[in-house]
Amino acid sequence: MKLQENLILTLVAPLMILLSIFGLISRNDKKKIFYFPMGLMGISIILEKEVSRKLKRQKIYKKIKQYQKK
Numbered sequence: 001m002k003l004q005e006n007l008i009l010t011l012v013a014p015l016m017i018l019l020s021i022f023g024l025i026s027r028n029d030k031k032k033i034f035y036f037p038m039g040l041m042g043i044s045i046i047l048e049k050e051v052s053r054k055l056k057r058q059k060i061y062k063k064i065k066q067y068q069k070k
Contacts, residue, residue, distance in 0.1 A: 009045060016042030 020039030024032050 009049065013042045013045040013049075016045075 016038050020035040020042065023035035023038075027035070
């Protein structure tokens with residue numbers, strides 16, 4: 001279940017960014033502003049995953065260092 005959720009988030013975030021870029025380029029009227037939130041959400045999903053992955057790695061590294069000292 002967790003693997004499937006991660007796979008969906010992995011595919012959705014870049015797709016959101018691509019759609020927002022395509023929408024911003026292809027639109028000529030005032031409705032371009034509607035594509036910004038979708039792009040920002042895609043970027044925030046990617047950044048959130050990267051930050052959480054980095055924090056988990058630091059936590060594991062600290063535990064390894066703690067066991068090496070004993």
